[in-house]
Amino acid sequence: MSCSEAPKESYVDVLIIGAGPAGVMCANALVQAGVNVRIIDKRPEGLMAGQADGCQPRTLEILHSYDSTLSEKIFRRGEILYKTTFYNPRPGGHGGIQKTSNAVSINAPTARWEYSVNLHQGGIEGVLLEAMAEKGSRVERSTVPTAIELSQLPEDLQNPTAYVAKVTLRNFERAEDDLEIVHAKFILGSDGAHSWVRKTLGISMEGDNTDSIWGVIDMVPDTDFPDFRTKSFIHSDHGTVFIIPRENDMIRVYIQQGLDSVVIDPATGRADKSRTSPEKLMEQGQKILQPYRMEIKDGKVVWWTVYMVGQRVAEKYSTDERAFIAGDACHTHSPKAGQGLNASMGDTHNLAWKVAYVLQGWSPLSLLKTYESERRTYAQELIDFDKSFSKLFSDRPRTEVHQNGVTHEQFLGAFKTASGFTSGMAIRYKPSSIVNDKHQSVAANLVVGERMLPHVFIRAASSQPIEIHDMLPADTRFKILVFAGNMADVADRAKLEALGEELNKPESFMRRYGRSEGGKWQVFDLVCFSAATKDAVDFPEFFRWHWTKALLDDTDMHERFGGGGYAKFGIDEHAGAIVVVRPDGYIGIVVPLEDVAFLGSYFAAFLQ
Template sequence: MAAHSNASTQESYVDVLIVGAGPAGVMCANALVHAGINVRIVDKRPEGLSAGQADGLQPRSLEILQSYGLAEQLLKEGSSIHRMATYEPAQDGRLKRVRLSAAMLAPNARWNFGIGLSQNRIEDVFLASMETKGLKLERATTPTSLKMSEQINEIADPQSYVNTVVLQRAGKEGTSDSEIVHAKFVLGADGAHSWVRKVLNIRAEGSTSNAVWGVIDLLPDTDLPDIRNITYVHSSEGMLFMIPRERDLIRIYVQQPNNSDVIDPATGRADKNKTSPEKILAQVRKIMHPYRMEVKDNLIDWWTIYVVGQRVAERYSVHDRTLIAGDACHTHSPKAGQGMNAALGDSHNLAWKLTYVLKGWANMSLLRTYESERRTFAEDLINFDKQWSQLFMAKRQSSEHPDGVTHEQFVGMMKKFNSFVSGIGIRYSPSAIVCPQHQAIAPNMVVGERVIPQIFICAADGRPVELHDLLPADSRFKILVFGGDIAVAEDLQTLREVINATIQPGNFVHRFGRDGAVFDMLCFSSGKQQNVNYADFPPFYGSHWSKAFLDDILLTGQVGGGGYEKYGIDKHAGAVVIVRPDGYIGMVAPLSVHGVEEITAYFDNFLI
């Protein structure tokens, strides 16, 4: 170890080094450490956020968090958002509520609502979960250089430490020490102005709008009746929208006047020093008049101003060995509430793929699907954001603006993109891990989309079980065998033949199963409780009483039943559904010996 007057240097090795502890970084670190991967996460900030930044979770993000066992705490803390109100000027010019509707039109979401909650609380939940596995965030630690090996054979070998990163760690009384980290993979989750992205010479393609927005979190004292709903207000003075938050707080996004002189000409960014929370609130009051908006107990939790940038990185990695995620990949306006939610989706998509490659379970080619899936989503998000922003900022139709946007156009746009905003409608395109060939067998188990929630009945003890709770983010593919009605002899015989085929040498369980580490098989019969017992299920891979289910109604009558019908699966022909570790459907196959062969061919595309 070389000695320096004020520093010391050491070397270390790690599977994955994550730079940045925002939502994308802590999400990926938590997923990887729980999967048994050697991971480190560093952040330049000496302390975590205390307020501000992102403001909530959409329905799909709640489902993802639940798959890690983390949603319940956030649901308790956050402010549930069920309704959306829209205010516009009436003929006399006074503001009037013109619409009250559901905040989310995602009927097949497990939670058909969002929650308002500060980013720091969401990050804290991930940090606490990481620490249960011994992983702690390294704060006040900054990367100063990043170099990747140029040797092709090393880049192709996922076990090679191809990245060399120098970290500088701030110490007490102005001291510092440096460390050379050799990493197999590096993830840049370091925000919109990503250092990692710049070092990799990855351009962010897009533009910056001319609109300046103020944001303020406060404890309101107001007579606006919809203060605990998402509320859009359009008036002759401009526009704003409000989001209810935890602890009775609200967040207000408000468009600043066109003559607002807050842009720094040198950087093109909004200069916070040229405005104040009082100026932002003054604009809020102009737009809201005659409704009142005061600050209770002088509690302003956080505020800022910004210029909307709508950009997406031209690529998401260099040789799939140094990657980027979250705001490092894409930036957009907050109006659709997608910033943190998109970042969580990126890491959820990437973590299981890194796990498989690092454990030697999958080819390096699997990592290419991270960019193909998530960059396509980001491009769609930017296109939506542009349309939404234009509509949101356009003048409303009035006598002065006869060509302005009508209320019907505004509502129509919201309906059109609701499945996108909620995250429920994301569909990944066909690829090595998305095979829609047999979609017709289960038309509502849409290949490339996440599984629709449904209650089934445990065959052994009769308790109701939500299918999503059977799909934890534990790095395993879930093999959902819809085995028909096993009270019918022909259906039972077919199921036996299929189960026997899965474990034959040469088929997927035998070739890729790794003693239960890769696959978790669950069996669902269309039979009813009065006709079928748990003992009637033929033994299957990983067979256990807790993995056999009936598509029936709970004996007390409240829940369950109709699952086969919901998914479009024939009650006797059945189907096999392959669910990826991230909860998205990779393949639907016929319930037959040939179907097992096709499933084997599917996994042969990327597993080792």
């Protein structure tokens, strides 16, 4: 291009800047929802090793909700962690460690998969990139934004169809003056802890560095340490190591660095990788692990780094609900709880369906305010948790000499209570326009604002056992789950017939907001659960609109799966309840079968 030509200009609904976990989760979700989206990244290719290293149970559920092949690939390519071992100083003060106890790797009884799966960040991103590629969408690499202009005109900002953002892009593989101007309705900065988007938007981070400094090495070990294939927390008189097994026979070793560590640059006070080496880190690790031996097999280091834990959260998550930030751009914390990648993906899983609703014209822009209110609150909770949890990792263990140290029981106790956070199960969104807990009691154990509990039901028509999560795909639809009582009971059935008539009226929320096209609602899915046994297969016509949508709370033909769902969910077998699950799998509201009007007012608050 000659200097005299104007840069190429183009238009897109959503421009995503940064193809890390938050970015690719968002891009895939939007592509799947049919949104016109582009995603750029400065790196010429995807990560091959290192960085964040695992999917927690809730992230596995989320990936699965987009497509079962996503979680299946993670299971197949990663290392599933089942067990944790704890080591502590040998008594006597003569150095060395010994095993104190074993535990499950993750304590999350409600999780569909009660374990984490470890796989390098590029491997996890790769699963989403493959899913995007199948739909014809790819990351534009070697590309950075050089300028963002966001319209200040209220009439633009309040118009979801206006291209309010003007972003200048530069591709490193083209001439320096070969720029592109992209006009976008919405932009997302998912460009990491040092986010250029965040800085350009003038959003500041709140919080501090901590005195917790770690070295990390990914490698295949040559070792006689017996628990090298379990998650191992090792507290010694010489510091702390922990070990996370991963794919391809590798392990990740975290090695604690003291405050006096050489890795801290005295000039900046920051951790500086060039001041140490994998060999020096392993020397420290070896001292901690004695009497066991651990070396790097064939001297091959796959990836390594040093870092200082920062605990910060962005003061806000968007500018005018048109330019958003997500992931590390919003929050940083220690990797001990394994939350970096998981929290980042959770951010954009929360954001994507809301952006899709606004772009489709189904919801007003105000829906997007719930992104910050839900995810920033969670990030703050995560950091509060991280503060206490990561301190336990850095503090010395209690021994005869160090009577003020952390006891194994303290550590173990914290480890157990931490499971809500480390599994992702603890996320509970507070009441808002899309979370209403007024009638919580009708489904006492389905906590409004938390993710829907998994459970197996059987299809009435075929007796096929089916996990309810598999009926709640991330397809941008609200799932109306009607727990109808017992279809073999005349009174219950009459009540359900009446409900069907009510929902089928022109003024019902389903007809008003459902946007039926070709016999299929765009906004809703309707699934009916009878408390009857597998012989009572008949449902009122309105609720068996498709044979896969009528289910029974009974065991399968082999009596191996299913049954007891009403009791587990805290729903009365005759009173029933309607449970509304949001497109992201979180419970939006529960109401009595009789209160369709209240349900209508819930939807009226954010659907148009």
